Amino acid sequence: MKILLLADEESKYLWDYFDKSKVEGIDLIISCGDLSPQYLSFLATFSHAPVLYVHGNHDVCYKDTPPGGCECIDDKLYVYKGVRILGLGGSMEYKFGGADHQYSERAMARRVRKLRFKIMRNKGFDILVAHSPAYRINDSEDLPHTGFKCFRTLMEEYRPKYFVHGHVHINYGRDFVRESKYEDTTIINAYEKLNNFGEKTGINQIYCCLSCENGVFLINCGELI
Numbered sequence: 001m002k003i004l005l006l007a008d009e010e011s012k013y014l015w016d017y018f019d020k021s022k023v024e025g026i027d028l029i030i031s032c033g034d035l036s037p038q039y040l041s042f043l044a045t046f047s048h049a050p051v052l053y054v055h056g057n058h059d060v061c062y063k064d065t066p067p068g069g070c071e072c073i074d075d076k077l078y079v080y081k082g083v084r085i086l087g088l089g090g091s092m093e094y095k096f097g098g099a100d101h102q103y104s105e106r107a108m109a110r111r112v113r114k115l116r117f118k119i120m121r122n123k124g125f126d127i128l129v130a131h132s133p134a135y136r137i138n139d140s141e142d143l144p145h146t147g148f149k150c151f152r153t154l155m156e157e158y159r160p161k162y163f164v165h166g167h168v169h170i171n172y173g174r175d176f177v178r179e180s181k182y183e184d185t186t187i188i189n190a191y192e193k194l195n196n197f198g199e200k201t202g203i204n205q206i207y208c209c210l211s212c213e214n215g216v217f218l219i220n221c222g223e224l225i
Contacts, residue, residue, distance in 0.1 A: 002027050003027065005032065006030070007032035007131075008056070008167065008191050009035075009169075010035060015042060027081070028080055029043055029049045029052070030053070031052070031053035032053075032054060037061065038067075040053060044067065044069035044070050050071065050080065052070070054087045055089035055100075057144070075114065076115075077125060084126045085129055086119070086128050086160070087129045088151075091131055091167060093107070112150050124160070126160055127160060127161065127164065128185075130164075131165060131166055132145075132147055133147040134182070135147040137180065138189065145168055155184075156183060159183065159184040159185060160185050161185065163188070164188045165188075
């Protein structure tokens with residue numbers, strides 16, 4: 001299964017210069033948040049792949065204009081062709097008094113607890129989809145971009161194959177990490193790839209390939225060319 005991962009910024013390559021051949025062979029599209037609802041609706045309309053999404057901290061507009069033809073997997077364990085996908089969108093709470101799609105560590109942990117039964121019933125999950133990173137794994141020290149400790153706990157307890165997120169951008173000037181490993185989990189930041197000159201290519205969105213044969217996942221990570 002080939003899964004196209006998106007986050008934080010619309011790709012001109014896929015939107016302004018769209019061609020159906022660019023998404024041929026894509027089985028599933030997952031947004032990690034902070035993308036225009038029109039962009040996701042566009043991809044849902046012109047690709048043959050289902051589009052799943054979690055909310056980013058800037059996706060307040062989804063309340064009035066949800067992405068058409070797409071499936072929100074926030075606070076769900078969504079199973080697609082045998083792949084178990086857990087959705088937990090939003091960022092660390094940084095506005096006084098709270099805001100939509102912003103959560104304290106305690107509030108995010110409470111969301112996780114509510115999903116425990118579904119996780120146990122499905123005997124774990126394969127992909128954790130979030131907007132924010134995990135605490136001190138490619139996050140930042142400023143409050144809005146601090147990751148969640150409970151995401152580390154989920155990886156430690158259930159050992160999913162992948163944890164995909166966005167929220168931490170290359171253009172913030174931080175040491176950007178595309179892919180890393182935490183215990184048995186491969187962590188991928190789905191923000192758009194840059195070339196060797198620091199320019200947005202718009203071409204290479206990250207994907208992960210999963211195939212399941214006799215219950216065993218065969219995994220290969222790469223880039224969609």
